[in-house]
Amino acid sequence: MRIVSTLSPDAFRLGMDQDGESEPRAVDGSAATRHEQALVERARAGDDKAFRLIFDRHAPSVRRFLHDLLRDREAADEGTQEVFVRAHGRLHSLRDDDKLGPWLFGIARHVFHETLRSRRVRLVPAPPDNEVDLRPTPEATLMGREADEKLAEALAHLSEERRAALLLRIDHGLDYDEIRNVMGWTLAKVKNEIHRARLELRTRLEKYVGGRSE
């Protein structure tokens, strides 16, 4: 199915901006990192407000990651809570040079596997997690939902591990080395799995997003 839009088809397939550009990431994240380290220090010292700030900042990403892996809203909620309960008890093991985000995704990956084992979550393609959808216009609503459905379908065809690695890279912005730590793989395997995942995703979505040059 080709997704129609009131705007240029090439520019707005699957909800693309007309310029198709991603916003570049901040070059210097050192201030944010220092702020986060300070929060971790406060949380370690028993400051509940600091831990709540950490939760507010990272829970949405962690939950989205778990929902993408588990494809079950309730399991994703429970898993997110489990990640932060564990994180709270293990803040002391977070080294100074560890980034909080990748560390939390590492815990989330373990929680995901445990959830699979304990709950036997049924891994079937699920509708996108649009529990709350702040969609600006009816056109955009249709387009956004269809885009998310196509994306969810394409992601669901990837193996769980491959999907996790790809999402850590393209959704959560981890670099290859951080993904290596989260997944416990070699750097070569990380690159290979993400490359393959990207090819699979591209094959399934290219007709909606825009094909190769003729």
Add this chain to the structure above:
Amino acid sequence: MKCDPELLEALVDGGMPPEQAAGVQAHAAECRTCGDELKWLRSERELMRRRAARAPLPARKLDQLWSGVEARLQEKPPARGWWRAMGFSTAVAAAAVLAFLAGRHAADQARHPAAPVEVSQAPGARYRPVVAKSDDLDAIDQAEVEWRDAAAEMEEIYQRERRAIVDPQQLARIGKVDVSLGVARHALSEAQRQAGRDVDARLAVLDGYSQYVQSLHMVVSDLEVSR
């Protein structure tokens, strides 16, 4: 410039020096393969960004999740504290018993040197037997019960952490730890069986428990850190 997918990805990540970025873009404009690749890389990032923007976790939902976390943190004892505290208090108790008995044993020996006793080659009987007083053995019995409980608790925690391991490399490593712990556990049981009412041998068993629990403690801490 040669085709380099990693440079294309670095360009999309942002933060590349402007001169280098211009070079990569110029190459992608001329090379169809790299141009397509760059277009896709930008598309997939944009898809993800827009998806995240379309379905943010609302404050109400975040509060609800946090309430669950908070409730569990409140019902949970201080992190890692319960078994650590238990281990340390048991160690302190056992150390106190050891110090007490060792001191009294030395004093007894000074007053009434024990007759030389043939030392058995059995593993649990390498300490010179002494005549035990009933209160000595009571204290040792009590310390041994505490150590046994501490070991059982640590074994349970170890098994829980162990079940959570999914990485094949870590599973291979932990298999070796299993063997070592099994050997230690067997040696401890054997020493315990042979010690009988021999105070020195019983003290050696307590020392063995201490080593065993500390080993488990180290393994569990290592597993926790690696998760």
